[in-house]
Amino acid sequence: MKRSTKQWLKLFGKISLVLAVAVFLEYLAVYYNQKFNLTGNLKYELSERTKKILHSLNHKVSIIYFGPRDKPRTDLIKRMLDLYVECSHKVSYKVVDPERNPMLAKRYNVGSSEEVAIVLYNGKKERVIVDSERDLTNAILRLSTKKMNVYFLKRDGEYDPFRTDSIYTDVLDLLEDENYIVKPLVWKNKIFIPDDAALIIIWRPKKQFSKEELKALFSYFQRGGKLLFMLEPFTASSLNLIFKRFHVEIKDDIVVDERSKLVGGDMFMPMITQDMYGKSVIVNTLLMPVMLPMSRPIYTKDTHVDGYKVNAFLKTSPYSWTITKEMYDKWEFDYKKGISKKGPLAVGVSICGNSKREGKIVVVGSAEFATNPYLDTPGLDNASLFMNMVEWLCRGENLIAQRPAPKKFRYRPLREEERKMLLYLVIFLPMTVFLVGIVLYLKMRKTKI
Incomplete structure (x- = not known):
C-alpha cells in the first residue's frame, strides 16, 4: 500500500473517531440532559418539593400573571413560570398587562397597577402575590390538597x-x-x-x-x-x-x-x-x-x-x-x-x-x-x-422534599450529586486529559528517537 494511501486512511480514521465522539456526546446531551444549579436560592431551578407537588396534580393548573410587560420583575416571574411548565405538562400560564387588557383584569378584579397571579385549578381559584417560588407553590398546594x-x-x-x-x-x-x-x-x-x-x-x-x-x-x-x-x-x-x-x-x-x-x-x-x-x-x-x-x-x-x-x-x-x-x-x-x-x-x-x-x-x-x-x-x-x-x-411522606429557599437566603450547601459532578469536572476530567497528553507526548517522542 502506498504511503499516501496510508496517510489518507489515518486521517479518515481520526476524523471518524472525532465524529463518533461528537455524536456520542450529542446523544448524551439530548437523552440524559441534567442541570446542576449551584446558585444560593435555586434561582434557575425548582425545588424538589415543588416538583413533587406538580407531579402529584390530578387536574390542570392555569396561571394568569398580571403585570407590566416592560418591567424586569415581570421577566423574572415569566422565567420562573417557564420552569413550572417545563416540569409538568399540566401547568400553563400567560402574562397579561392589566393596562393593555382591562377587560380580563376587571374579570379577576385586578387593578391597573397591580402585580398579582391568579391560579386556577379544578374550578377553584386563588389570588397570590408572587415574591418567590414558595408563594406560587403553596398556592397550588392549597388548591390541590384537602x-x-x-x-x-x-x-x-x-x-x-x-x-x-x-x-x-x-x-x-x-x-x-x-x-x-x-x-x-x-x-x-x-x-x-x-x-x-x-x-x-x-x-x-x-x-x-x-x-x-x-x-x-x-x-x-x-x-x-x-x-x-x-x-x-x-x-x-x-x-x-x-x-x-x-x-x-x-x-x-x-x-x-x-x-x-x-x-x-x-x-x-x-x-x-x-x-x-x-x-x-x-x-x-x-x-x-x-x-x-x-x-x-x-x-x-x-x-x-x-x-x-x-x-x-x-x-x-x-x-x-x-x-x-x-x-x-x-x-x-x-x-x-x-x-x-x-x-x-x-x-x-x-x-x-x-x-x-x-x-x-x-x-x-x-x-x-x-x-x-x-x-x-x-x-x-x-x-x-x-x-x-x-x-x-x-399527609405522609409523599410530598416531603427540599423546600423552596427563602428569597433573602443565599447560601446553600451542595447536594451529593452536585459534589460528585463538581469533583469530576474540576479534578478527574482535567487530570485524565493531562495524563493522556503526557502519554501521547512520550509516545511521540519515543517514535522520533
Whole structure:
C-alpha cells in the first residue's frame, strides 16, 4: 500500500473517531440532559418539593400573571413560570398587562397597577402575590390538597401561641400557607378531642397531665390520631405514662453542647448537622443544620415495640452531655461522672405502626426551636424540620422534599450529586486529559528517537 494511501486512511480514521465522539456526546446531551444549579436560592431551578407537588396534580393548573410587560420583575416571574411548565405538562400560564387588557383584569378584579397571579385549578381559584417560588407553590398546594385541622393544646395557665405578641406567629403562618387550618384546643371544663383533628400539637406543656388527659391523648392515638409533643426541660414528666409503652422516656435533664459556641450560640443550644441526622424522611431532605435550644434528651433505642417502629431521627453530637435540674439550678454545667450522660443523645423521636390506620407520634425535646428567631435565622433548617414533622404526621411522606429557599437566603450547601459532578469536572476530567497528553507526548517522542 502506498504511503499516501496510508496517510489518507489515518486521517479518515481520526476524523471518524472525532465524529463518533461528537455524536456520542450529542446523544448524551439530548437523552440524559441534567442541570446542576449551584446558585444560593435555586434561582434557575425548582425545588424538589415543588416538583413533587406538580407531579402529584390530578387536574390542570392555569396561571394568569398580571403585570407590566416592560418591567424586569415581570421577566423574572415569566422565567420562573417557564420552569413550572417545563416540569409538568399540566401547568400553563400567560402574562397579561392589566393596562393593555382591562377587560380580563376587571374579570379577576385586578387593578391597573397591580402585580398579582391568579391560579386556577379544578374550578377553584386563588389570588397570590408572587415574591418567590414558595408563594406560587403553596398556592397550588392549597388548591390541590384537602385542608386539615391542626389543633394546639391549650390548658389553663399555659402559654398561648395565638396571642398577637406571640413568638410563634411564624409557625402559624407556615401552617396556614401549606393548607392547614390552625385552631386552639382548650381543655378547661371538658377534656375532649375534636373529630376533625388531623393533628394535636402539645406545645410547651408546663403542668403535669392528669390521668383523664393522658387517657384522652392515648385513646386518640389508638384511633389513628397524630400527636406532636414539643417539650421543655424539667416539665410534664407525667407524659412518660404514654411514652413508656414504646420504651421511650423523658427525665429532668437538659442537653449541654459547648460546640454551639463556635457558631455564636451558647452551651444550651445544641446544633445538629447532617451527619447526625437519623434515617428518616423527616430529616433526609434537610440540607442545613438545625438548632434545638433548651433541649431535653429523649431516652430510647431504635426498636420495634408491639408492631410500632421507634426511630431516633435527631441526635446531638458525641461531645454533648446531660446535666440534671439540680445541677442546672446550681449553675454546675460540667460533665459529672455517674450522673451525666454522654452524647450522642436523642432529641427527636418518631413512633409509627405498620398500618395506615394506626396513629403516629413525634416527640421533640425542644419547643423553642420553632420560635420566630430560629425560623428566620439564615443557615438553619428549623422551619423545614417543623413542617416536615407536620407533613409526615398528617399527609405522609409523599410530598416531603427540599423546600423552596427563602428569597433573602443565599447560601446553600451542595447536594451529593452536585459534589460528585463538581469533583469530576474540576479534578478527574482535567487530570485524565493531562495524563493522556503526557502519554501521547512520550509516545511521540519515543517514535522520533
